[in-house]
Each structure stands twice: as C-alpha cells, then as structure tokens.
C-alpha cells in the first residue's frame with residue numbers, strides 16, 4: 439500500500455514541475471516513477487507466483503474433484519481400531535496356549551470383568567462366572583440374558599467357545615448385553631479361562 443501511495447505522489451509531483459526545471463528533473467522523476475513501477479510490478483509478480491504455486495500444490499496433493507467436490511480419501515492409515523469386530527488370529531493355536539496357561543496370571547486379567555461379574559454364585563450386571571467353564575450357555579437361573587445368548591442356550595462354554603466369545607463378545611454373539619470390547623491377547627484369554635476353570 440505504501441509503495442502504491444509513493445508512486446502516486448511521484449506522478450503528482452512530476453506534473454507540477456516548472457517548465458524551466460522540467461528538463462533537468464524530469465529524467466530523475468521519470469526514473470523514480472519507473473523504479474517504483476518496477477518494484478510494485480515485482481511485488482505483484484511474486485504474489486502471482488505464490489498464488490500459482492498454491493494452485494499447483496493443491497492440484498498435486500488433492501485427488502478427486504476440486505474444492506468442495508466429491509474428493510476421495512487419498513489413502514487410509516490402519517490404526518488397528520475396529521479390529522475387535524474382525525480379530526486377527528496370530529501365533530500358536532489356542533489349544534496349545536491353553537495347555538500351558540497360567541491361572542494366577544488369569545486371576546489378574548479377571549480384574550477387567552469384576553465390575554460386572556462375581557465368582558461367588560451371585561449375579562451382578564452379568565451372571566456369576568464360577569463354574570462357567572463347561573457350563574451350558576445362558577443357564578444361570580434368575581439372570582435375564584439377551585436373546586443373543588438365549589439363542590445359544592443349547593451349547594456349552596467350552597474353553598474354545600469362551601476364547602472366541604472373549605476375543606470379541608459382539609462379534610461372537612451379536613446383540614449381547616455384555617458391553618465389553620474383548621481381550622485382544624490370546625495369552626490373556628487362555629490365562630483367564632484357566633483361572634475360571636478353577637472357580638467351581
């Protein structure tokens with residue numbers, strides 16, 4: 439803005455020159471005006487370059503339509519979130535891990551279940567879990583199971599079934615009332631099932 443004002447003043451000044459001084463000074467004033475014009479021109483030029491650069495960068499790093507268009511996500515970073523619904527099984531088979539499971543370590547894992555489950559024969563938010571290993575599913579008297587678990591009442595909570603359920607309760611029994619994300623580690627599941635098996 440200041441440059442523009444200066445150029446303007448220079449032009450005005452040039453016009454008001456006395457005819458006698460004109461020849462002597464007009465050259466300098468002309469030069470000054472030209473210099474200012476060049477400076478402003480250079481400024482505008484570089485702004486233009488930045489602007490064009492911005493557009494070019496936009497075009498390079500945006501896929502799909504233009505601004506506000508139906509752009510698609512360029513790529514997705516897998517954070518592992520949502521894996522609970524589709525657990526990946528890695529490592530040795532469950533039976534192998536279960537055979538050498540550590541019940542004492544499993545008791546610690548049970549800390550995650552204590553808010554809802556007891557092992558003294560009384561029910562909390564969830565049914566009591568003493569005796570659950572090899573018990574029929576949804577068979578604790580007086581507990582109001584979801585239709586999801588009631589629909590499986592003819593099956594048994596074998597260690598394998600418990601392993602599958604505890605990996606992701608919602609994937610194993612869609613519609614279950616058990617709001618628990620699951621135990622992602624196979625070792626944790628094996629340990630807790632081994633401990634539950636000691637709770638008669």
Ligand code: HEC
Pocket residue numbers: 547548550551552553554555563564565567570574575576577578582583584585586587595600604613614615616617618621630
């Ligand atoms: C937020 C509360 C909550 C937590 C935490 C929780 N559960 Fe449950 N659990 C429930 C409820 C409620 C049910 C009944 C589910 C239904 O009817 O769909 C249930 C059902 C079960 C059953 C089926 C029992 C039967 O009689 O059929 C097992 C086994 C079980 N839970 C194990 C666990 C284990 C092991 C943990 C910890 C790793 C755990 N739950 C954590 C609430 C919970």
